[in-house]
Amino acid sequence: MSINKQLMRLIQCEYLRLEEETGVIRAGSKEIERQLQQLPAEQAIVERANRLLSITEKNSLQAPSRHYRQLSIALLGFFGILGGLATVEVFSGVEQASANFFWILLALLGVNAISMFIWLLLIGWPNSADQNDSWLMSIQAWLSRKSSQDTSALRAWQQAISTTGGQQWHLSVISHGLWLAFLSGTLVMAWLLLSMRQFDFVWETTILSGDAFVSISQWLATLPSLLGIQLPTASHVMVSRVGESPQDPDELRILWSNLLLSSLAIYGLLPRAVALLFAIFARRHHWNNVLPDVSTPYYYQLKMRLSPDTVAEGIVDDDAETCHQTHNFSASNTATIAKLQQLDDVCLAGLEYDGEWPPALSAIGLDDLAPIMFSVNAIDRSSREQLLSEAGNNSIRNIVLIARFEAAPDRGIIRLIRQLNSKPATLWLLLIQHRSQQTSQQWHDWLSAATDAQLPQQQVGRLNIGIGNDGA
Amino acid sequence: MEPKANLPLNIAVVGHTNVGKTSLIRTLTRRNSFGDVSSSPGTTRHVESQVLMVTGQKIVRLLDTPGFEDSIGLFDTIETLDDGREKLGIDRLALFLQSKEAASSFSQEAKVIRQLLECDVAFYVIDAREPVLGKYQDELRIISLAAKPIFPLLNFVASDNSRVDQWTKLLKALNLHTSMQFDSVAYDFFAEQQLYKKMQTMLAVGWQQPLELLINHRLEAWQDLLIAAANRVATLLIDTASYRQAITKDTSLASSAKQLQQTIRKKENTAALDLLALFKFQSDDYGANLLPVSENSWKLDLFDPKTLKLFGIKATSTAAKGAVIGLGIDMAVGGVSLGAAAALGALLGGLWQTGKQFGREAIAYVSGERYLCAEDNTLILIWRRSTSLTSALRHRGHAAQKPVMIAKPQSEANTEETTADQQVMLSLKIARNHPQWSKRQGLVEFAPTAKQRCIAALTTIIIAQWRETYNIQ
Structure with a gap:
């Protein structure tokens, strides 16, 4: 029996999974993954394992199957012999060479029939074979211990088989196979015994009617007679009853032997063989459709790698200016704020200030300031223009520009600061901080912006009016 | 006939500096390594692209652009470049791209405009926490010159101080009635789905099928x-x-407990x-x-019906429960159900397995062997x-x-x-x-x-x- 190809593929995937889950990444796996991106995910997963594993490894993955086969052959032989021995045992009970036909048939096929019936009942039962893999595995583990086999191969097998879920078919194949071996042994031994020894087949009953046995034997004969085998007729059966003396005992012996052997073959071996074939086909069908379970984290991630949702195409239009200036700042904010609060002749202006304009001085932390005037809050083109024209007024000595600390000082803002800074009045930039969050980067950004606008950093201050005061 | 769309759909992600354009792309592509993100303005200074794929097919290309910084100045520049003749918006933008300003003070903005002219759709990203300022209106005016469908996208909407209403009002005033809300930090998968669905309704028919593919693929992957x-x-x-x-005899209870804690934490x-x-x-x-x-010291409760059932012992009647464990072994439950009945080996194996496990537990119980468990x-x-x-x-x-x-x-x-x-x-x-x-x-x-x-x-x-x-x- 060769190993199912698809199952072998799954075993290879599982082998890699077990390896990769310990953190081992094989060389070339990235490249292979890239090449496989066009394939459907499940197929790509399988193909990836196929390409990553070496021939030696693939061969070593076959090993558990070899052990399994050895075990199977041994077991089949064992059960064949057992069948033969059972037959000998059954015939040894025959007294004075007159064998009770129906009793022998029942002894040889009865247990088989019951077992077959139970199998038929349970085969439709889902998951009934779940627990049974443990003994299979135990036997395999024991075998591989004996042969000091690669354990990772065995684990891969185990994982693959346990996730596929078709164990009932696998177990069915095993049980039908063993029964078939047993029945073959029975048939061969029965044929040998009937060839070498002489039995007179009789039947007897105490409480049943003789007609019942006649009809049973005729019913048994229906199928074999289709094959043209010579079988006992009703009259033959009648004369075989214990106590009758048949006219032609030789012919009768042959007819009864024919019925026994053909019954063994047709009612014992044939159903088992059919069931075995059915189970083999069902197992093959099941194994032909096994796929890695992508609902598990490992395969999900692998699937995502093989069939990515996104791909980076990199930079399309690069930045020509590679060097950006970095500044170091050391001005004391406290000193700037103190100076700000002592100013007179102040004109307050807003730089995209967020809130009511003009603001209450308490809201911007400048209670002590006595401004002589308010200018506008520059929030759009026209207010900017208005601010610039008012700032040009020579009577203004100090302009305090109020801005949100949280705003990003973009080039538009820098341009406005530069323009205001070129006016005769001294420009101060006061940043109002509402949230006391991470601030050092933003503070640095504003100081850089001021430097870009040629505004000395001593003229930039910040006030935290939010929760807590971490301005320093 | 349905017009065939030329895949992928090129989306220029544009907006003012620092509104979270790169963040948006990171979230849409699930790549937190994409580009650079910081609170400083002008972090992204180049155009970089990421493609959304469905089983190897490129569906959407997202182009991350530098932010607009001086849009008031830019708008003025574009206005002054006008030579007085009647012109279409795209021609005016083309004229700007040839100007010396495009190569110097507005080089970043020129990159954005180049992408705008080439793309199929523009995502105009808005930081919904920002006040509605004149510079943003100027940006939208510049963008609309490119004559491309514009999808305003309000970012950081989950923030406490977001001003979705004010922004929606402005967008409506500028005739942008379909705006989308999406937070690139507080992610909402269904808002993302909504985003693609809205695009479906707004774009030409040819885009519907590929976008449908993307929507379904994303949903599947999400599940x-x-x-x-x-x-x-x-x-x-x-x-x-x-x-x-x-x-064990060599270890104290305390050290075993510590070992257990470490193992479980790990x-x-x-x-x-x-x-x-x-x-x-x-x-x-x-x-x-x-x-x-x-931790708790583990103890097998031999007489708990659940335990019994687990080991293949059916304690059906209350009278029988616990009394005759040995007799109660039910071969049909202890894992011997199917192959067992058919194969002798399975029967023995299953029984052996069940018995072995139960035996181990029982021995541990009787001999006072102790275990700790969580x-x-x-x-x-x-x-x-x-x-x-x-x-x-x-x-x-x-x-x-x-x-x-x-x-x-x-x-x-x-x-x-x-x-x-x-x-x-x-x-x-x-x-x-x-x-x-x-x-x-x-x-x-x-x-x-x-x-x-x-x-x-x-x-x-x-x-x-x-x-x-x-x-x-």
Whole structure:
């Protein structure tokens, strides 16, 4: 029996999974993954394992199957012999060479029939074979211990088989196979015994009617007679009853032997063989459709790698200016704020200030300031223009520009600061901080912006009016 | 005939500086390594592209652009370039791109305009926390010159101080009636789906089918991700529940307890890192408090009907319960159901297996061999913490910078079991009695199918509980 190809593929995937889950990444796996991106995910997963594993490894993955086969052959032989021995045992009970036909048939096929019936009942039962893999595995583990086999191969097998879920078919194949071996042994031994020894087949009953046995034997004969085998007729059966003396005992012996052997073959071996074939086909069908379970984290991630949702195409239009200036700042904010609060002749202006304009001085932390005037809050083109024209007024000595600390000082803002800074009045930039969050980067950004606008950093201050005061 | 769209759909992601354009792309592509993100203006200074794919097919190309910075100045420049003749917007933009300003002071903006002219759609990203300022209106005017469909996209809408209403009003005034809300930090998968669906309704017919493909693919991947996460959590829970720490003669109770705690914490941490990786986050995205582990000495209650049933003993009638254990071994339950009846080996094997396990337990019980295992409370805690981690990751944009924090529950002592907890604990009871599940004995795992089945069943329960109780969709 060769190993199912698809199952072998799954075993290879599982082998890699077990390896990769310990953190081992094989060389070339990235490249292979890239090449496989066009394939459907499940197929790509399988193909990836196929390409990553070496021939030696693939061969070593076959090993558990070899052990399994050895075990199977041994077991089949064992059960064949057992069948033969059972037959000998059954015939040894025959007294004075007159064998009770129906009793022998029942002894040889009865247990088989019951077992077959139970199998038929349970085969439709889902998951009934779940627990049974443990003994299979135990036997395999024991075998591989004996042969000091690669354990990772065995684990891969185990994982693959346990996730596929078709164990009932696998177990069915095993049980039908063993029964078939047993029945073959029975048939061969029965044929040998009937060839070498002489039995007179009789039947007897105490409480049943003789007609019942006649009809049973005729019913048994229906199928074999289709094959043209010579079988006992009703009259033959009648004369075989214990106590009758048949006219032609030789012919009768042959007819009864024919019925026994053909019954063994047709009612014992044939159903088992059919069931075995059915189970083999069902197992093959099941194994032909096994796929890695992508609902598990490992395969999900692998699937995502093989069939990515996104791909980076990199930079399309690069930045020509590679060097950006970095500044170091050391001005004391406290000193700037103190100076700000002592100013007179102040004109307050807003730089995209967020809130009511003009603001209450308490809201911007400048209670002590006595401004002589308010200018506008520059929030759009026209207010900017208005601010610039008012700032040009020579009577203004100090302009305090109020801005949100949280705003990003973009080039538009820098341009406005530069323009205001070129006016005769001294420009101060006061940043109002509402949230006391991470601030050092933003503070640095504003100081850089001021430097870009040629505004000395001593003229930039910040006030935290939010929760807590971490301005320093 | 339906016009065939020329894939992929090129989307220029534009907007003022620092509104989160790169963040948006990080979240839409689930790549927290894309580009540079900072609070400083002008972080992105080049145009970079990312493509959204569906099984190898490129559907959408997202182009990250530098931000507009001086839009008032830019608008003035474009206006002054006008030579007085009547011109279309695109011609005026083309004229600007040839000007010397485009190469000098407005080189960043020129990059944006170049992409605008080439793209199929523009996403105009807005920081919804920002006040509505004149410079943004100027930007929208410049963008509209390119005569491309504009999708205003309000970012950071989940923030306390977002001004969605003011922005929507402005957009409507500028004739932009379809705006989208999306938060690149506080991620909402269904808002993302909505985003593509709105594009479907607005764009030409030819784009509907590819976008449908993208929507469905994303949804499928999103559901698969939840299943994979649930599977990981189920594995963690089963591993933890089945784990037992033996108290041997050489070790003290205290050191065994410590060993147990370490092992369980390690299991939890590994699972958390696996979950992060699953959601495509890095390990530094996670900052958890140490799991408090309380241990319990494990004891087999030989007469608990559940235990009996587990070992193939049917204690059907109350009279028989516990009285005659030896006689009650029911071959039909102890794993001998199918192959067994058919194959002699299976029958013996199953019986042997069941008997062996039960025997081991019974011997340990009788001989006073002691084990420590995680207490139910610890398992509940692990379950809740994994749930809250999953929930957090489910709503975490790939633009998020702060680590996910798994808070310590207020009072561990009185963790009252919810129905969700009970459902989960019920499956863990089975694992409790399978110490072999959490370890590998020598060569191979023991009864892997039973364990796999248990994990699969718990995964289903977890997904159901997440959906119903914890609203993790």
